[in-house]
Amino acid sequence: MQNLIRFLTKSGTFLLFVLLQGISIYLLVTGNRFQQSVVFSSANQVAGKIYEWRESLTVFFSLKSNNEALMRENNDLLVRIHTLEEALSLYSDDSTIPLIQPNPAESFRLIPARVHHYSTAHLKNFITLNVGSKDGVQPEMGVANADGIVGVVSRVSDHYSVVIPVINPQIVRFSCKLKSSNTNGSLVWDGVDKRFAFLEEVPPYVPVSKGDTVVTSGYSDIFPEGIAVGIVEDYFLGEHAKFLHVKIRLSVKFDALSNVRVIDYIHQKEMKRLIREAEL
Amino acid sequence: MKFYVQHVVWFLSLIALQVLVLDSIQFMGFFLPFVYVYPILHLPANMRTPWVVLVSFLTGMVIDVFSNTPGMHASAATLLGFLRYPVLRLFVLKEDLGMRNVQSEWLGWSVYWRYATLLVFLHHVSLFLLESFTFLHVGLLLIKIPVCVLLTLVCIFCFEQFKPRGHATKF
Numbered sequence: 001m002q003n004l005i006r007f008l009t010k011s012g013t014f015l016l017f018v019l020l021q022g023i024s025i026y027l028l029v030t031g032n033r034f035q036q037s038v039v040f041s042s043a044n045q046v047a048g049k050i051y052e053w054r055e056s057l058t059v060f061f062s063l064k065s066n067n068e069a070l071m072r073e074n075n076d077l078l079v080r081i082h083t084l085e086e087a088l089s090l091y092s093d094d095s096t097i098p099l100i101q102p103n104p105a106e107s108f109r110l111i112p113a114r115v116h117h118y119s120t121a122h123l124k125n126f127i128t129l130n131v132g133s134k135d136g137v138q139p140e141m142g143v144a145n146a147d148g149i150v151g152v153v154s155r156v157s158d159h160y161s162v163v164i165p166v167i168n169p170q171i172v173r174f175s176c177k178l179k180s181s182n183t184n185g186s187l188v189w190d191g192v193d194k195r196f197a198f199l200e201e202v203p204p205y206v207p208v209s210k211g212d213t214v215v216t217s218g219y220s221d222i223f224p225e226g227i228a229v230g231i232v233e234d235y236f237l238g239e240h241a242k243f244l245h246v247k248i249r250l251s252v253k254f255d256a257l258s259n260v261r262v263i264d265y266i267h268q269k270e271m272k273r274l275i276r277e278a279e280l
Numbered sequence: 281m282k283f284y285v286q287h288v289v290w291f292l293s294l295i296a297l298q299v300l301v302l303d304s305i306q307f308m309g310f311f312l313p314f315v316y317v318y319p320i321l322h323l324p325a326n327m328r329t330p331w332v333v334l335v336s337f338l339t340g341m342v343i344d345v346f347s348n349t350p351g352m353h354a355s356a357a358t359l360l361g362f363l364r365y366p367v368l369r370l371f372v373l374k375e376d377l378g379m380r381n382v383q384s385e386w387l388g389w390s391v392y393w394r395y396a397t398l399l400v401f402l403h404h405v406s407l408f409l410l411e412s413f414t415f416l417h418v419g420l421l422l423i424k425i426p427v428c429v430l431l432t433l434v435c436i437f438c439f440e441q442f443k444p445r446g447h448a449t450k451f
Contacts, residue, residue, distance in 0.1 A: 012330060016333055023351070024358060028352055042345065042346055050299075117303075119347060121312045124349060126348040191412070194310070
């Protein structure tokens with residue numbers, strides 16, 4: 001017993017060091033999984049409040065670019081309304097053809113959110129939003145802004161949520177497609193440059209050209225179809241010529257994020273249930 | 281009392297600087313300094329290592345909470361706290377360690393730089409290795425580590441140079 005006590009006091013520092021390292025490594029290994037507790041993330045109340053306070057100070061500096069982004073988005077929406085109205089008028093003019101009713105059950109809902117904090121310098125980047133479960137946000141919902149997809153919600157507290165952006169290797173793989181050929185691939189980020197990501201598992205016989213648009217495929221249960229991802233920058237054959245690696249210039253500028261939308265894909269739950277049933 | 285308050289203020293202000301300002305400003309894309317190591321380097325020379333380790337761990341943990349990286353900064357900072365005493369002993373005799381802050385006025389710039397550079401380097405290496413656990417880009421790390429070490433040292437130089445005069449050196 002005496003020896004034990006002497007041993008403990010003598011090597012106490014080292015034991016403390018090992019203990020604290022153990023805790024750190026444990027958190028590091030287990031801490032970044034989906035739906036983990038929010039205590040150790042910036043979605044917790046204290047960190048969330050502090051980021052909110054900081055954002056309220058810095059929001060003025062980005063008013064101009066925010067306005068421009070909103071105006072651009074407004075323009076796009078006006079153009080779309082116009083084309084849709086024209087399309088609709090074609091049908092409504094002729095009384096013999098029944099009016100096309102818009103689908104009453106909408107397939108997704110958008111939750112507007114503001115970015116409180118984001119990082120782009122790390123390998124594992126994160127974004128903190130000012131909306132949480134009280135606003136209807138849940139883990140594994142998609143996040144996009146006017147330019148394209150931003151990421152996927154990972155942790156949610158009452159008032160805040162943490163998003164894993166496309167520029168974090170831990171993001172769940174989801175499928176995207178080349179708009180020109182309708183070919184699917186999954187989006188990955190290699191951790192090097194925040195402007196580029198890769199579309200992988202593209203068959204080698206698919207015609208790809210620089211400048212092609214890449215959009216979400218709608219096969220995943222996170223994003224609806226057709227949201228912009230980026231533009232093909234380059235492409236090359238992978239090992240054994242089995243797959244093409246397509247380098248994509250991401251359409252979202254991760255240096256300047258402010259307004260985003262969380263996509264509550266209402267069909268998601270239904271799709272998940274179906275898939276589960278099919279797998280059984 | 282004033283002595284303790286000054287240390288607490290250093291810790292709080294540099295943590296705030298790290299998470300509120302530096303994390304959002306990056307130099308050329310992906311380089312950033314980790315200034316929260318400075319208050320750990322600055323702790324009194326004869327502070328017992330268990331306390332240094334504990335303080336470092338807590339500092340790292342706070343940074344982790346804000347940057348959503350549970351365990352990463354905590355682990356690197358704990359290592360820094362643990363290695364602080366051995367590294368200090370490389371440059372200073374045991375008899376000279378007193379209840380005074382480790383700073384350039386006491387050690388002289390050349391010794392202080394060796395002390396700071398070695399510890400900052402060890403901290404950054406462990407931090408970046410932990411960060412890239414599974415996604416190891418050796419080439420990227422070889423650029424990232426020296427540049428970030430340099431940025432951190434530049435910040436430390438500024439703190440050392442411009443810290444308030446009459447900063448308590450003795451108890």
